[in-house]
Amino acid sequence: MAKRGVSIYDIAQLAGVSTATVSNVLNEKGSYSAKTRDLVLRIAHEQGYVANFAAKSLREASTKTIALLTPDVSNDFFSTLVLRVESLLHESGYTSYICNTGSDAEREERYVRDLVSKQVDGLVYIGGRTHEPPSIAVDLPVVHIDHRGTIDMRRETYVENDIHAMGYDMTQNLIDHGCTRVALASVSATVYHRGDQDQVAGYLRCLEDHGMPLDENLVLKGPHQQSSLVEAAQLVRDCLDAGHAFDGVVALGDRVALGVVNALKERGVAVGRDVRVIGMDDSIYSRVSTPAISTVRRNTAALAERGAQAMLAMLGDDKDVEAHVLVPHEIVERATTLG
Numbered sequence: 001m002a003k004r005g006v007s008i009y010d011i012a013q014l015a016g017v018s019t020a021t022v023s024n025v026l027n028e029k030g031s032y033s034a035k036t037r038d039l040v041l042r043i044a045h046e047q048g049y050v051a052n053f054a055a056k057s058l059r060e061a062s063t064k065t066i067a068l069l070t071p072d073v074s075n076d077f078f079s080t081l082v083l084r085v086e087s088l089l090h091e092s093g094y095t096s097y098i099c100n101t102g103s104d105a106e107r108e109e110r111y112v113r114d115l116v117s118k119q120v121d122g123l124v125y126i127g128g129r130t131h132e133p134p135s136i137a138v139d140l141p142v143v144h145i146d147h148r149g150t151i152d153m154r155r156e157t158y159v160e161n162d163i164h165a166m167g168y169d170m171t172q173n174l175i176d177h178g179c180t181r182v183a184l185a186s187v188s189a190t191v192y193h194r195g196d197q198d199q200v201a202g203y204l205r206c207l208e209d210h211g212m213p214l215d216e217n218l219v220l221k222g223p224h225q226q227s228s229l230v231e232a233a234q235l236v237r238d239c240l241d242a243g244h245a246f247d248g249v250v251a252l253g254d255r256v257a258l259g260v261v262n263a264l265k266e267r268g269v270a271v272g273r274d275v276r277v278i279g280m281d282d283s284i285y286s287r288v289s290t291p292a293i294s295t296v297r298r299n300t301a302a303l304a305e306r307g308a309q310a311m312l313a314m315l316g317d318d319k320d321v322e323a324h325v326l327v328p329h330e331i332v333e334r335a336t337t338l339g
Contacts, residue, residue: 071128076283084304141314157310167202179248183218232259254279291335
């Protein structure tokens with residue numbers, strides 16, 4: 001029976017070589033003799049250790065486990081996706097490890113290393129952004145659902161909405177309702193660098209298409225050092241106190257939108273008439289708010305289903321899995337834009 005918890009140090013001791021040599025062999029890096037390679041791989045196989053899934057001979061059978069990594073399980077959008085993906089994978093006989101990374105790169109890397117040592121069959125990133133995964137995970141099948149970063153895995157699929165189009169459509173909706181000074185509110189622990197492919201770029205492009213010059217004073221950004229509700233509300237108060245007028249707000253998230261609405265109501269602003277607000281994600285926050293918040297429905301069911309399907313297909317060695325899947329979004333209008 002394969003042993004659990006075996007490390008490269010154990011393999012190095014059994015093989016009589018350094019841990020660096022073991023790492024090089026398992027990751028197919030550096031120089032070493034064929035004899036050393038065969039010895040290390042044989043011992044790794046006998047001990048049930050999997051450090052690099054490129055060496056398929058090291059793996060005897062699937063562990064039927066998948067890792068789901070998300071930056072914030074309290075986020076309604078992310079948690080809905082996590083729950084649905086976990087359910088779909090469970091229906092196919094897989095157990096899921098659910099990991100909350102807190103948008104911390106080091107914490108995420110520790111999770112991945114531990115998960116690889118547990119011989120998970122694949123990784124599903126849900127939301128957030130990753131800089132670079134540990135090299136030991138490079139050959140695992142990976143699915144990114146609304147997840148951004150600089151990952152370069154050998155088997156991976158991105159499942160997402162067209163977020164540039166989302167930012168554009170949100171801004172267009174407010175302009176269609178007569179807004180001429182549209183602010184942007186964003187609260188995020190991480191900054192997504194996607195060039196002209198993010199929501200902010202969509203907002204800017206829509207303003208440009210309508211001949212509306214960007215007013216930097218109306219770009220309200222917070223570092224997410226407090227809750228989204230509190231931070232977004234303070235951003236709006238600060239903007240109003242500085243004398244910067246606006247008649248529409250594109251809020252990147254429903255919790256952000258709710259904070260915007262709360263701050264405007266505190267100041268006696270008629271939301272939906274004097275200032276129109278649109279959020280994003282169609283979460284519970286948009287529905288319980290008074291007034292109810294217009295938002296973007298991102299079709300979480302389809303995102304989760306396409307992501308789970310892609311993972312199962314890769315686990316089944318399907319060579320024709322789409323590398324990039326776009327799920328359509330739609331604007332849902334409620335009182336904050338309809339009045």
